Structure formats: structure tokens, C-alpha cells
Amino acid sequence: VQLQASGGGLVQPGGSLRLSCAVSGFTLDRYAIGWFRQATRKGREGIASINISNGDTYYPEYVKGRFTISVDNAKRTFYLQMDNLSPEDTDVYYCAAAVNHADWVLSGLSSYYNGISYRGKGTQVTVSS
Numbered sequence: 001v002q003l004q005a006s007g008g009g010l011v012q013p014g015g016s017l018r019l020s021c022a023v024s025g026f027t028l029d030r031y032a033i034g035w036f037r038q039a040t041r042k043g044r045e046g047i048a049s050i051n052i053s054n055g056d057t058y059y060p061e062y063v064k065g066r067f068t069i070s071v072d073n074a075k076r077t078f079y080l081q082m083d084n085l086s087p088e089d090t091d092v093y094y095c096a097a098a099v100n101h102a103d104w105v106l107s108g109l110s111s112y113y114n115g116i117s118y119r120g121k122g123t124q125v126t127v128s129s
Contacts, residue, residue: 001025003120021078021095029053032101037091046109051101085127092122
């Protein structure tokens with residue numbers, strides 16, 4: 001099983017970036033995929049998730065309208081489109097997979113949710129002029 005996040009880099013404030021999470025080794029439609037960021041002072045912060053089987057998505061209020069999660073089933077790759085970035089979005093971004101999307105959402109998309117099955121390594125996003 002592997003989840004590999006990529007696409008991070010340096011972007012100017014107000015800019016956009018698209019992160020990718022390539023997955024292998026498990027059946028996609030049995031899982032939900034979520035994105036987190038390190039948010040060091042608060043612990044890992046959940047920012048988006050998608051339930052593969054029905055396409056349901058979830059975004060916390062603090063990212064709604066700026067971040068969009070999507071999936072290319074053929075490529076087994078998930079994406080996080082991030083728009084109107086600010087320096088506060090500078091962080092390491094991770095993807096993870098869990099079986100029960102509804103429970104994960106009820107946990108607030110917590111990175112400590114005990115139903116997370118797989119986790120990937122992160123990719124650094126830096127927003128700076």
C-alpha cells in the first residue's frame with residue numbers, strides 16, 4: 001500500500017497550486033481520501049476529504065471556497081486544488097485513507113481518527129513573495 005503526495009513548492013500569495021496523491025495497493029471505492037496539513041501549533045489539520053464510492057466531499061469552514069478535492073480513478077490519483085493561497089497556508093501537506101468517511105467527518109477530519117487505514121508522506125507548500 002502506498003500513498004504518495006507531490007506537487008508542493010513555492011507560490012506567491014494569491015496564487016494557486018495543485019497537489020497530487022497517487023495511491024496503490026488498495027481498492028479505491030472502499031475508501032475515503034483526506035488531505036491534512038501539519039499546522040504545527042494545532043497538530044495536523046484536516047482540510048478536505050472525498051468518499052470514492054459516492055463522490056461526497058467535505059471541507060472545514062476555514063478552507064471552503066479555496067480548496068477543492070477531486071479524483072482521477074483511472075490514474076488512481078487524488079488532487080487538492082488550492083486557490084488564493086496566503087502565507088498562513090505554508091505547511092507540509094499529507095494524504096491518508098480511511099474506510100468510513102461519515103465517521104471521519106464526524107471526527108472533524110481528525111488526523112487522530114482511529115479509522116485511518118493508510119497514511120502517506122507529505123509535500124511542502126510555501127507561500128511567500
